[in-house]
Amino acid sequence: MIKSVFGLLALFLGALWMSAATAEVILSDNEIALTLSHGPWPPAxxxxxxxxxxxxxxxxxxxxxxxxxxxxxxxxxxxxxxxxxxxxxxxxxxxxxxxxxxxxxxxxxxxxxxxxxxxxxxxxxxxxxxxxxxxxxxxxxxxxxxxxxxxxxxxxxxxxxxxxxxxxxxxxxxxxxxxxxxxxxxxxxxxxxTGPTSFDRFRNAMERGDIAAAAHYPLAAQRGLQIFLGRGNCAFCHSGPAFTNREFHDAGVPYFINQTRVDTGxxxxxxxxxxxxxxxxxxxxxxxxxxxxxxxxxxxxxxxxFGTFRVPSLRGTARTAPYMHNGSLADLQAVVDHYNTIDLERLHTDGEAILTPLALSKRESSDLLKFLRTLSDDEG
Amino acid sequence: MKTLATLLSMLCANLWATTALACQSEAEAKPLISTSPGEVSGVAILEPIPLSQPFGLQLLFCGKDATTIKEIKVGAVMPAHQHGMNYTPVVDALGDGRFAVSGMVFHMPGLWAVQIAATGRAMPMYFTLEVHAR
CATH class of the missing domain: 1.10.760.10 (Cytochrome c-like domain)
Structure with a gap:
């Protein structure tokens, strides 16, 4: 009996140690500075x-x-x-x-x-x-x-x-x-x-310098945030506390409504x-x-x-499928897939040179999605 | 007569020196890069730049032709993204080669090149200023 209790205790302590070892903030100083720019939330x-x-x-x-x-x-x-x-x-x-x-x-x-x-x-x-x-x-x-x-x-x-x-x-x-x-x-x-989310709790903890509290933010979401801020170039347009620069961009979504009409955006x-x-x-x-x-x-x-549309806020976005101006992308996975394999032929030839296929791996796409969902868990 | 010309020349040189000094003495000023030949230099005094929000700056031109500048046009581009601003800034001449620019909006983070065309008595003069928006 005593042996079993010791065994259980050892298992419990082991699990605790594992969890402490994996709970960390993996963002660089520059990424932390960029993350702070996405708050505080909500605005007064x-x-x-x-x-x-x-x-x-x-x-x-x-x-x-x-x-x-x-x-x-x-x-x-x-x-x-x-x-x-x-x-x-x-x-x-x-x-x-x-x-x-x-x-x-x-x-x-x-x-x-x-x-x-x-x-x-x-x-x-x-x-x-x-x-x-x-x-x-x-x-x-x-x-x-x-x-x-x-x-x-x-x-x-x-x-x-x-x-x-x-x-x-x-x-x-x-x-x-x-x-x-x-x-x-x-x-x-x-x-x-929308209210504060787990992303905001992470962001605010880092602003306070409370790394222990910040480390509760899942590692997958942190990796997704790194993609969002860096290689994904998402934060070029989805900037600031509301995750939008409030302006208009060509996201490579077709603007033909039917064979004879276009949406001029x-x-x-x-x-x-x-x-x-x-x-x-x-x-x-x-x-x-x-x-x-x-x-x-x-x-x-x-x-x-011509054919550009307003950059929507990403706060609460997991609740508002489908996506893009014509609702052509059914869910957030489809949005990530769209940017992952974006067809550059669909972009303005004389437009801005920002988008390029992200070519994210399956795990990276999953991480980016996990991050995006942390902008919508305020009702969870 | 010769004395008058000398005095006039001294006065002009002094004026030039004064405006040049004004450019150098501006606190927090960033020098403009001139892309035109000539003796006019310029500095920009920038307000804080909130991303995707309007901000302003002042431009001060110095040198012997600085006070002849009557009009300036200001734009900005992101060289890496091949796009400019979505808004046309408003320029007000304050006198003595100084101009106030308002309604600038950098809607994306990164390097912006502010482009300035100054026109006065002579040929237009062109200047640039590199600014990082965060």
Whole structure:
């Protein structure tokens, strides 16, 4: 009996020693410095100066109510949440979202949107409330116009909340009503934020110099992080605390929608932006200083914009399959495979020279995936 | 008459020396690399560069033709990636060969080459400045 207890104790101590021996931080000083640039997370809330109801509880309540209510579609058949599914990271599990027709793109996740500079895959808007109007007024999606939307709100159960926040509806121009509704939707979406993950605990432990705590981060994820920061070149575009540089790149995904139509990406996004009355430089912005308007004023249309799309954040990404602007990659494994064997013939000949086939081994691909999943384990 | 010319020449030399000295005395200034022949030199005084966020810099030109520079154009490229910035910076002339540049955005980490074209009375002059964004 005693012999068995000693045997078990020895086994237990052996296992403990093994685990201590394997728990370590394998990143170089330079890799640690780069890792620190991906935090802290989440960022502090700063109200959007272009939206006078940003951060107001009454606006968040109204925006949330409208987000889940079909009143925002002209025929009452769909709500925002039909494409931005809360159980799917507020993204669409369908490859190409469906409105009145099958649309051209996959509906992006709405989490962590308050830090963006550009909105939508093509950046057709420079603020969240303007972007929120797009599906409501698109004939292929919710199909309202300003007048029908005003009438729908007047008849809805949300009229009291609306008027408590924005004043008498009947005294407002229909376009102002649309913008007010969009601003309450934006106030709600600003609250959709992913939380700290095991990556953040690793990053924060290293910032504190607490190597013992940092060493709890799995070695496979650390190796994946090394690929992400180094040889994979992922951090060139997926930079900063939100893992996005907020700009537009050609990821080698075909932009033919069918045999006769192409998705022009950022090229068309800039055309929409310059035609929009709802930019941060315009009169619908509540920011007298026009503090965010520098981007729309100074953005430079480039020949290489054609077929480029916004770099999405990687936070919460494991919950939002499928991937890319057209939802053509079914899961994260497919994304890694795409970059592993990327077809350089599909990239702009006069575009940027960044992507090259990664040629990762099976284990390296697996490590990269393990790292990526640690950006989404905040709900685990 | 000769005395007047001498005095004028001394004054010009002194002015030139003063502006040259201004270039050298700027704290934290980085010298611009001139790719044009001439006697104008320049320095850049950089603000901190947050990745993918707008930042600004000041450019100061020195030398006998520095004050004749009326306009500058600024761009930047990543030589390794073959792309430039997505935004056009705004340039304000502050006088005495000094210019404020705002709205620069380095959206990727790595080496950027800032390219400056200065025009004034004579032929355009070109300068570059290498900056690492992290």
């Amino acid at each position: 809330f700063v109200a959007d100066p272009s939206n006078r109801v940003s951060g107001l509880p009454a606006a968040i309540k109204l925006g949330k109510g409208l987000f889940f209510n079909p009143v925002l579609s002209r025929d009452g058949s769909m709500s925002c949440s039909d494409c931005h599914d809360p159980s799917h990271g507020f993204a669409d599990p369908k490859a190409r979202s469906v409105g009145k027709v099958i649309l051209d793109r996959n509906a992006l996740s709405l989490t962590n949107v308050r830090g963006h500079r550009w909105f939508g895959w093509a950046g057709g808007n420079d603020n969240l409330w303007a972007q929120s109007l797009v599906p409501i007024l698109n004939p292929d999606e919710m199909n309202h116009d300003d007048e029908s939307l005003k009438t729908a709100i007047a008849k809805s159960t949300w009229i009291q909340d609306y008027e408590a926040l924005f004043g008498p509806l009947s005294e407002q121009a229909a376009t102002d009503v649309s913008v007010n509704i969009a601003k309450s939707l934006a106030a709600y979406q600003e609250t959709l934020e 950022r090229y068309g996004g800039l055309e929409a932006l310059f035609a929009s009355p709802f930019t941060l430089a315009g009169s619908y912005s509540d920011d007298r200083e026009k503090s965010g308007a520098w981007a729309v004023r100074q953005v430079q249309p480039l020949h290489s914009d």
